[in-house]
Amino acid sequence: MLVFVLNKHGKPLMPCKPSKARKLLKQGKAKIVNYEPFTIQLLYGSSGYKQGCTAGIDAGSKNTGIAVTTDDGRVVYKAQVELRQDIKGNIETKRRLRRSRRNRKTRYREPRFLNRKRKDGWLPPSIAARIDAHYNIMKKLSKIIPITNIVVEVARFDVQALINPNIQGEEYQNGDMKGFDSVKEYIKIRDNYQCHYARLRPDIQCSDELTVDHIIPRSKGGTNNPTNLVCCCKEHNKRRGDLSYKEFTGKDLPAIRDFRVTVFMNVLKDHLVPRLQKIAPTKYTFGLYTRRKRKEWNLEKSHINDAIVIAGIKPKQEVSVSYYIRQVRKKKRSLHEEIPRKGKSRPNRDAKRNEKNTKKIVTNNNYWCLWDKVYIPAIDKTGYISGFTGKWVYVQDIEGNYLQISEKYKQVNSKELRLICRNNNYICQQFISIL
Ligand SMILES: [Zn+2]
Known part of the structure; x- marks a missing residue:
């Protein structure tokens, strides 16, 4: 349990223990400014000691996890936020009621056509509301905790790596963030975790472990592009070995249908990240890296733990307070x-x-x-x-x-x-x- 502290000018300082807060209040050196979460403000100048604080956001459409970790691994704030789901329905109802009202006893109005264009950067109201909610919560949080960095998970896999699997860059050079891992993860999801050869070669029993198979092998000039990849079990992969697709299945090369993945993923990256940037320097990450690190750190799967992992600093084990926040209609x-x-x-x-x-x-x-x-x-x-x-x-x-x-x-x-x-x-x- 921690008490949030503001300095004399209302700027956030590092949270302190309740015992210290009690002492400050007793000595008349601080006053209470909020009960939920409990926040005090110092009445005199303080040394202004500040540590780096990184906020991790596991952005979601229904539930969002938020965690703030200090550089030495103390989790000073963690919350699960349930977002409103009624925006779309409400807007549709409003539209329907207005439409019916328009044709009843109303005066004649000249038709208007100057309001038919959507502004640049328009988003559907339900998505715009979610992005607003993420921004508003972080903004509030930055008023009680000195947040110096924000990391947000924008998608399950890395879009750039899908478009260009041979991508080179700072993130892709260190071992566990190779671009191809993201492609593999995407292929498995695209193919619904089903072995491509299960029906084509029923004589071979599928094994449990899944991998990704190149339709045209790498050795024969095949690429890492998603259209050249299928999800396949280890057993079929082993048995195919160096055989060509035709030799193994007796069929011609399949035309792999590929989804347009970029559209829905870029919404968060293009709209949420620039807005968070106004609060503190913001970076983004991808779900598959989060999942891997969560397993490495032995944390259970939850929105809050994902947010802790996204913040990127290994937390210390301790008993602490979590918040459950629900967004409501005023x-x-x-x-x-x-x-x-x-x-x-x-x-x-x-x-x-x-x-x-x-x-x-x-x-x-x-x-x-x-x-x-x-x-x-x-x-x-x-x-x-x-x-x-x-x-x-x-x-x-x-x-x-x-x-x-x-x-x-x-x-x-x-x-x-x-x-x-x-x-x-x-x-x-x-x-x-x-x-
Ligand atoms: Zn198989």
Whole structure:
């Protein structure tokens, strides 16, 4: 467990132990600025001792791992982030409702054609939202931890190596990052981990271990290009030996269909990396190198461990705090109702905002906002406000289960709540883990 520290001017310093933070607070040398995560600010100038901190990001479309490691292998922050998946659906609903609304009792509007072009760098909203989320989380993190480097995993295999398998470069010269390894990995995935010769030569029993076979052998001028490679088991590979494709299978050379791999992989590289660059110098890496190193370091597979590996500094074994963060929708703003709400006979025709569609309710001398983290003493549980009904609120835990005091009602009286902290679009829970 660590306490995040800001200096007198609000710039991040290295996190410290809670005992030290307690001492500083007691002596009046610091003040608390945030409870989640616990952050203090020094009131006097400090020596400003800073170490290098590298952030690793295992970028994903649903779950993302984030870890920050110091140069000497202390993991000072690690989190798994669950991203919103409802963007695409919401945009489609919005589009459908607008389209139907347009043809109802509306005045005539001149057709417009000047808004039909997509701007340069346009991305589908669901992908743009994910990239924004990655950027926003790193930006927040850089305000409490002095991050000096960022490494992000952009794809499972190296695209450049696929296009040009004989690539030369700094990364490719040292042993375990040879370009051809990436091609091999890609071929296995492309061919669905199935032996190419299994059907062509059923007389030979396949073995478990998979490798990659050159259709035209290297010795006869075949290249490392993906179109000359197929996935194949060790046994078939051994038995083929120096035979040509025709001699081994009795068939002509196959036309290997190759996917256009570059399109979806370059999205992260071209859009996320330049944005992260604004926070700290950013490098990128590929999934197959992560996986290999994770096995080497004997870490279990998880988004957080992948992020630690991506950061590239071997961590020390220690008990520490992990964060589970979920991205949430702040408020529904639409007024249009397609079907009547539950308990009503007609839809919202006069477009008045429904009371439930609020981001805040005010009770006697307190106010409650959507996604406030609250503690319910009656059942000794902590949750997040997920909705309102009059002066009562719905409270969910981070997995989305309702926390209720009585069996009968889902909603909880706001008198029963104790505020822990306010939240915007991210709700967060800590858990203890051993690395
Ligand atoms: Zn085989």
